[in-house]
Amino acid sequence: MPRKPKPSIPSGYVINDNLYKTCLRSFSGAQAKRYVEALSAFHRIQASAGFLDAAKYIASELKDAGLDEVKIHKFPSDGKKKYFQWVAPAEWRGHRGVLRMLKPEEKILASFPDIMCALCPGSQKADKVRGQLVFVPGGGGNPSDYKGINVRNKFVLATSHASSVQKEAVMKRGALGTVQFPVDVDDPDKVKYFGLFPAGEELKKFTFSFSISRRTAENLRSLLDKGVKVVLEADVDASVGPGELSVLRASIKGTGKERKEINIISHLCHPSPGANDNASGAAANLEVARTLAHLIKSRKIKRPKHAISFLWVPEFYGTFAYLWKYPDYAKKLLFSINLDMVGEDQHKCNSTLGIVNEPDSMPGVLSDIFYDTLARMRDKGVFSKDGTRNELRFKKAGFMTGSDHAVLAERTFGVPSVALINWPDNFYHSSHDLPENTDASMLKRIGAASLATVLFCAENSSANALSLAAHAAATRRSRLLDFIAKKKAIVSTLIAQGRKKETATIFQKTLLELEAIRDASINGLSTVERISDDPFVQELIENTIEEFDEFANYEIALYKQYMARTAGKYNIHIDKQVSRDAAEKQMLSLVPKLKFKGNLSWDNFRKRLGDKGYGFYRDKVYGGAGEHLWEAMNFADGIKNIHDIYIRVSAEFSNVDKNLILRLFKDLKKTGLAGFKTVRIMEM
Ligand SMILES: [Zn+2]
Structure with missing residues (x-):
C-alpha cells in the first residue's frame, strides 16, 4: 500500500506553498508581455473606436480561454451625461492631424498618427487653419497669464494643461488653437500626453491642440525671441460627439450560493503606446483570467467558492458608469485588486512598485497578502525567462487616490480595495511609454501574486x-x-x-x-x-x-x-480639558453630511466654487494633499464631527493640515454638496 506523504511544516508565509507554487508555475510573464505589445498598438482614448477595438481583442482572447462570462457593456457618453458626480467624456474620432510651420521656413512640427500623443484627444476638425504663433510665458492656464498679450486669431504656445489653455486662450480670447509642450521632462524629444476632454459648452467652443517636444518648442521660442514672425498651419481630421464608454467584464463562476465575488480591475485607456500605463495592467489582468480558467478546466485546482470577476474600464468614468448601472455589483464584492502600471522595467523607468493599501476609512487585508508574497518573491528571486534579472523593488505606498481602487473603496460602494502601481515612471503619459520599457519578470511577479491572492480569498479555506x-x-x-x-x-x-x-x-x-488606528485595525482584521x-x-x-x-x-x-x-x-502642563483653538472648537461642533454619492469630482467642485475659490485646492490636490481631502470625505458619515474626521486622517497620513479639512467641508456646504448638523461640544 502506498504511504500517504506526511504534510510538510508550513513555511510561515501567508499563502501556502502549494497554491504559491501552482500560481508561479502557471502564470506566464512572457505571454503577459506579448499582450502588452498587442494592446499598445491600440489608441485607447476613453470613448473611442480604438478603446472598443482593444476591449474586443481582450474579449476574444477570454472567450478562447473559456471564461464563463465575457461581455462588453456600453454606456452613453457625450460630454454631458453624468454618472454620479462625473461627466462622461464625448466620443473622439481622430484620423489625422498635422501641424506645419509655414514661415520663416516650411517644416512639419507635429504629426498624428506618426506620434499618437501629437494630437490631443478631444481636438476638433481644422481645415488648413493658418495663423501667427504667440508664446504665453505664464503657462496659459490662468487669466493673469494673458495680460498685455493678444491671442485673437493666433496659435498659442503654452505649458499649462491643454484643457485649461483651450479655455483661456480659445474659448475666452478667440485664439485659433493651442500648442503644448512640457517643461519638466529630462528627455527633450519626449512628446507628452495631454487630453482636452471637452464637456458642456466646451464641446462647441474648443478647437484643436497639438503636443510637441521640448526641443521643437525651444526652436520655436528662439525664433520668437529674435522677433521672427512664425506662421503655422493646422490640418485636423477629427470630430467630437455623442458616443459610448465600453466596459469589458468577464468572470469565473463560483460554487457558493451567496454569489459573492472578488474582482481584479484595470483601466484599459490612454493613448498608444501607453505600454506601462496601462496596457501592462490590462495585460496582466487578462493573463490572470486565462490562467485561472485553464487551472480549473485542467483540474489542477478546484473551482473556488466565490466568483472571480475581471473588469477592463476607461479609468474612473467607466467604473462610475458600470456601478451606476449595476449598483448590486459592489455589494457582491468582498475585495478588489487594481492593477495599474504593473509592467515596469524598474531600472529603465526608475520606478518602485507601490503596494497601495486599503484606506483606513474602508480597511482590508489584501495589501498584507501582497506585501508578504512580493517579499517572498524578492527574497527567493522570481524571474521570467525573457525578463530582466533585476531585484524587485517595492514598498508600502499608503493610500493613494489616482486610480479606480479609490472609486470602489469610497463609502458609497464600500469595497476594501488594494492597488499595485509602479511610481514614478520616466516615460509616464508620453510618446516614450513603449513596450520595450516593460519587463516580463515584473509582469510575472505581479500576475502570479494577484492570481494567488484571488484564489487564496475565493477558495473558502x-x-x-x-x-x-x-x-x-x-x-x-x-x-x-x-x-x-x-x-x-x-x-x-x-x-x-x-x-x-x-x-x-x-x-x-x-x-x-x-x-x-486601533479602530481602523480592528475594522480591517474583521474583513x-x-x-x-x-x-x-x-x-x-x-x-x-x-x-x-x-x-x-x-x-x-x-x-x-x-x-x-x-x-x-519636564513640568509640562496638560489641560484636563483638551486645549483647543477656535478652529478645533468649530470642528468639534460640526457634523458634515455629504449630499452626493461616489467620489467628489474636482471638476464639478471647481464649477460650483468658481476658478478663484478652487485655485486654493488645485495646488493642494496636485501637491500631495489630495489623499487627505478624499479620505476626509470618505470618513464623513453623518455621525463623525470634523475634528474626529481630522484625527482619523491625521492618524493615516503625516502632515495633515486641520484648516484645510475644515475649509473643505465649509466649501462643500457653500456649494450645496454637504450639509452640517451642529452639536454641542462635550466638556471633557
Ligand atoms: Zn494609469
Whole structure:
C-alpha cells in the first residue's frame, strides 16, 4: 500500500506553498508581455473606436480561454451625461492631424498618427487653419497669464494643461488653437500626453491642440525671441460627439450560493503606446483570467467558492458608469485588486512598485497578502525567462487616490480595495511609454501574486483565513508600535528645544490618533472573516481581534503613563480639558453630511466654487494633499464631527493640515454638496 506523504511544516508565509507554487508555475510573464505589445498598438482614448477595438481583442482572447462570462457593456457618453458626480467624456474620432510651420521656413512640427500623443484627444476638425504663433510665458492656464498679450486669431504656445489653455486662450480670447509642450521632462524629444476632454459648452467652443517636444518648442521660442514672425498651419481630421464608454467584464463562476465575488480591475485607456500605463495592467489582468480558467478546466485546482470577476474600464468614468448601472455589483464584492502600471522595467523607468493599501476609512487585508508574497518573491528571486534579472523593488505606498481602487473603496460602494502601481515612471503619459520599457519578470511577479491572492480569498479555506488573521494582526501591532515610536521621537526633540506647549498638544492628539488606528485595525482584521464561512474559524478570528484590542488598549494605557511621567518630569502642563483653538472648537461642533454619492469630482467642485475659490485646492490636490481631502470625505458619515474626521486622517497620513479639512467641508456646504448638523461640544 502506498504511504500517504506526511504534510510538510508550513513555511510561515501567508499563502501556502502549494497554491504559491501552482500560481508561479502557471502564470506566464512572457505571454503577459506579448499582450502588452498587442494592446499598445491600440489608441485607447476613453470613448473611442480604438478603446472598443482593444476591449474586443481582450474579449476574444477570454472567450478562447473559456471564461464563463465575457461581455462588453456600453454606456452613453457625450460630454454631458453624468454618472454620479462625473461627466462622461464625448466620443473622439481622430484620423489625422498635422501641424506645419509655414514661415520663416516650411517644416512639419507635429504629426498624428506618426506620434499618437501629437494630437490631443478631444481636438476638433481644422481645415488648413493658418495663423501667427504667440508664446504665453505664464503657462496659459490662468487669466493673469494673458495680460498685455493678444491671442485673437493666433496659435498659442503654452505649458499649462491643454484643457485649461483651450479655455483661456480659445474659448475666452478667440485664439485659433493651442500648442503644448512640457517643461519638466529630462528627455527633450519626449512628446507628452495631454487630453482636452471637452464637456458642456466646451464641446462647441474648443478647437484643436497639438503636443510637441521640448526641443521643437525651444526652436520655436528662439525664433520668437529674435522677433521672427512664425506662421503655422493646422490640418485636423477629427470630430467630437455623442458616443459610448465600453466596459469589458468577464468572470469565473463560483460554487457558493451567496454569489459573492472578488474582482481584479484595470483601466484599459490612454493613448498608444501607453505600454506601462496601462496596457501592462490590462495585460496582466487578462493573463490572470486565462490562467485561472485553464487551472480549473485542467483540474489542477478546484473551482473556488466565490466568483472571480475581471473588469477592463476607461479609468474612473467607466467604473462610475458600470456601478451606476449595476449598483448590486459592489455589494457582491468582498475585495478588489487594481492593477495599474504593473509592467515596469524598474531600472529603465526608475520606478518602485507601490503596494497601495486599503484606506483606513474602508480597511482590508489584501495589501498584507501582497506585501508578504512580493517579499517572498524578492527574497527567493522570481524571474521570467525573457525578463530582466533585476531585484524587485517595492514598498508600502499608503493610500493613494489616482486610480479606480479609490472609486470602489469610497463609502458609497464600500469595497476594501488594494492597488499595485509602479511610481514614478520616466516615460509616464508620453510618446516614450513603449513596450520595450516593460519587463516580463515584473509582469510575472505581479500576475502570479494577484492570481494567488484571488484564489487564496475565493477558495473558502479555514487554513487560509487563520494564516491571514495571524499575519494581519501582527502587521497591525507593528503599525501601532511604529506610530508610538515616531511620536515619542518628536516629543523628545520638542522637549530638548524647550517647546512645552507644542509637546502638550502632541500628547493629546497622539492619544486620539492611537484610538483611530486601533479602530481602523480592528475594522480591517474583521474583513478576514469574509474568507472562510466555518463558524469555528470565525470564532478564532474574533479571538484574534479581541487579543489585538487588548494589546492596543494596553499600549494606549502605557502611552498615557509615559505622557504623565514625561509631563511631570519636564513640568509640562496638560489641560484636563483638551486645549483647543477656535478652529478645533468649530470642528468639534460640526457634523458634515455629504449630499452626493461616489467620489467628489474636482471638476464639478471647481464649477460650483468658481476658478478663484478652487485655485486654493488645485495646488493642494496636485501637491500631495489630495489623499487627505478624499479620505476626509470618505470618513464623513453623518455621525463623525470634523475634528474626529481630522484625527482619523491625521492618524493615516503625516502632515495633515486641520484648516484645510475644515475649509473643505465649509466649501462643500457653500456649494450645496454637504450639509452640517451642529452639536454641542462635550466638556471633557
Ligand atoms: Zn494609469
